[in-house]
Amino acid sequence: MIWVKEAPAYRGEGGFMITPAEPFQRFANRILPANLSDTVYFRFQSLGRSSQLAKTHSLDFAGAGQQIVFVVDGAIKLVAHASETRDQIVAFQFAGEVFTVPGPDNYSYSVSALKDCDVLAFDSAEFLRLASSEAGVLHHLLENTTLSLRRCREKTIALGRKTAGERIAVFLIGMAERIGVEQDGRLVLELPMSRRDISDSLGLTIETVSRQLSKLRDDGVIETVGRSGVILNAVESLRDRAGFLREAA
Structure with a gap:
């Protein structure tokens, strides 16, 4: 049932x-x-x-x-x-x-x-x-x-070996691949999940998720729009912060 x-x-x-x-x-x-x-x-x-x-x-x-x-x-x-x-x-x-x-x-x-x-x-x-x-x-x-x-x-790699900043970068890249919409050379995300959902999924606290997103915003890598909108201004910069093997990029 x-x-x-x-x-x-x-x-x-x-x-x-x-x-x-x-x-x-x-x-x-x-x-x-x-x-x-x-x-x-x-x-x-x-x-x-x-x-x-x-x-x-x-x-x-x-x-x-x-x-x-x-x-x-x-x-x-x-x-x-x-x-x-x-x-x-x-x-x-x-x-x-x-x-x-x-x-x-x-x-x-x-x-x-x-x-x-x-x-x-x-x-x-x-x-x-x-x-x-x-x-x-x-x-x-x-x-x-x-x-x-x-x-x-x-x-598994993100949870086991990556820093909080790397986990957030990996998460955003993954979301961009699945639900990102290209707009004026940038990728726009409308994230349906809450900050709590993101933190639970990545093994972080809500405060850590908010801090890492704020850092990416302050560095110009992303923009945030309201409660759920995220614009990726620099995908390559985000990849650099994700801890990926450079040869695999």
Whole structure:
């Protein structure tokens, strides 16, 4: 069973689930090959469960096993629950992205809306069973898995070996690659997550995140606009501050 509920009550009762055709159509346009037969297309559609999440509401896959999730629109965060009071933001996900929500093991997992959004969830085992004979779908999943592993490795290095300033630089570069919009030679970001979300994700305090962003702003590397807008004025300078291997740039 999949429950939708208001944060932070991740394990409360109650919720809703809808199954409109439009979310699946958007998933199909992005993921499924154009030459897929109608029979297989409708079998994939029958597996999808569409949910609408208001900002700060969460989706708990309690007892549902591993899920493959497509963000139809909006933005969400994947959260691991180590105990009733200890949560960890594992990743941020944006419109058009596919990711895996692990089944319960040493931790449980949920997704929480950073802003109003629609998501489409599939039981992972059922989806992969159907996709096993569809090379185009498997190819996309492999590419997506490779990209997710790259992001995980980057975050592991940042958390384990990088300074606060380097972590913020890596974070901003990663966001620019995914949701940045070029404007007059600069990259504009509209970050849907809060400073607390950023700090929790990077293993920093909110105060440290604010100080590091202020330093980048004072140095002219970025500009901040309101509570969520960030303009990257000098991406190369930001890369220099990210602690990347120069030969790999």
